[in-house]
Amino acid sequence: MVSKLLDSGPSLGFPGLNLSLSQFSVPEGTTVNVTCAAGARVQVMLDGVPATAPGQPVQLQLNATENDDRHSFFCSAILEVDGEFLHKNTSVQLHVLYGPKIDTAKRPQSLMWKERPIYVLQCQARGNPDPQCLQEGSSQQVPVGTPFLVKLNHRGTYYLQATTLRIHTT
Structure with a gap:
């Protein structure tokens, strides 16, 4: 064979x-x-x-x-x-x-950071397309899940932006 x-x-x-x-x-x-x-x-x-x-x-x-x-x-x-x-x-x-799904149990309502320590931002959600974590007043993405040095310019409010795409079929 x-x-x-x-x-x-x-x-x-x-x-x-x-x-x-x-x-x-x-x-x-x-x-x-x-x-x-x-x-x-x-x-x-x-x-x-x-x-x-x-x-x-x-x-x-x-x-x-x-x-x-x-x-x-x-x-x-x-x-x-x-x-x-x-x-x-x-x-x-x-x-x-x-659609986006946010685990509210893992979402802190308010955090106080001191300047200079290394921190890992936990701004997370699931979805396709991927949700983005943004600093209010900025259109740039914030590093999520990656350690970064906290500086004064990191102060502010962060938000999660998630979008659902619609597919049109005929």
Whole structure:
């Protein structure tokens, strides 16, 4: 038994491998359909789940959540030709846009810093796109999670700016 690995490009005797998402970038809560398909005699597998028979596609449907952001779906195909097994693989990544989430238990209401010590600012939130921590009156981002030397120009109020993008589909 001989086995050859092919990339996802065209080759003689091996029908095209197709991995598709109904949408590549979606707001959370959107239903996404994932399909892995190839030619008539090809056995395909999507994220480790095989098709019911050669020539049949594998389909997956999911309700996108923030945990699905940057998830890579993997599609593989095997075709036997004259005793040789030909393999093809491809993958695609899903991007999920989700709203900002702030952990209020970790958000200090007021802090007093002395000048000169090293401090790590804990201005954090989750979201896609990433939220930003800004000093009031400035449009520059503040270093978050990185130690910095506190100076007089750091005095002031800091705020968290988070944006939710909307995707328009037709």
